[in-house]
C-alpha cells in the first residue's frame with residue numbers, strides 16, 4: 001500500500017538479511033567482484049550492508065558504518081563494475097523471491113548512491 005515502507009513491502013528484517021546473504025554469495029562466486037573484497041572483513045560488511053539496506057528502504061534502522069565516499073573512494077570502481085554489482089544484487093533479490101515491482105523500488109533508491117561509489 002502507499003502507506004507502508006518498501007522495507008515492510010519486501011518482508012522486513014528477515015528478507016533484508018536474506019538479500020544481503022545472497023549478495024555475499026554472489027560476490028564470492030564472481031572473480032571480478034571478489035577481487036575487491038579479498039581483504040575485507042565480511043562479517044562487518046554483512047552487518048553494515050544490512051543496516052544500510054534497511055535504512056535505504058525506510059526501515060527502522062540506524063546505519064553505523066562509514067560513508068559511501070569513505071568506503072569506496074579509493075577503490076577506483078568504474079561505471080561498468082558498479083553496473084555489474086547491481087546485476088549481482090538483482091540476482092540476490094530474485095533468489096530471495098522479491099517481486100519485481102519491489103525490486104524496482106529498491107533499485108530506485110539505491111541508484112542515488114551511484115555518484116558516491118563510482119570513481120570520478
Ligand code: HEM
Nearest residue numbers: 036037040041045048049052065066071081082085110113
Ligand atoms: C559494484 C560496486 C561496489 C563495489 C566493488 C563495492 C565494494 C565494497 C567493498 C570492498 C567493501 C568493504 C570495504 C572494507 O573492507 O573496508 C564495501 C563496503 C560497503 N559497501 Fe560497497 N561496493 C560496491 C557497491 C555498493 C553499493 C551499490 C552499496 C549500497 C548501495 C554499497 C554499500 C556498502 C556498505 C554499506 C559497505 C560497508 C561500509 C562499512 O563497513 O563501514 N556498496 N563495498
